[in-house]
């Protein structure tokens with residue numbers, strides 16, 4: 032089932048918004064001109080990521096400073112799992128997710 036999240040024209044660099052979808056908290060961001068959708072939950076100890084720092088393509092969790100590559104999801108300086116990224120789906124002038 033396609034769930035629309037945002038209109039394409041609203042996606043600009045620095046965009047950041049959370050959505051509750053099917054009981055999950057998701058975080059949609061635009062990073063280096065690319066929309067990225069991930070679980071709004073740090074793989075380290077579960078802190079929400081919507082207030083994380085982003086520098087280039089690197090996201091730094093506000094709680095303990097673990098860093099992740101937003102495009103691969105990989106943890107850069109922490110021994111923990113990577114980010115849970117979700118595949119974005121385009122439908123007309125909207126972007127969303129297939130659940």
Ligand code: FES
Nearest residue numbers: 073075076092095
């Ligand atoms: S919960 Fe994110 S770095 Fe620890």
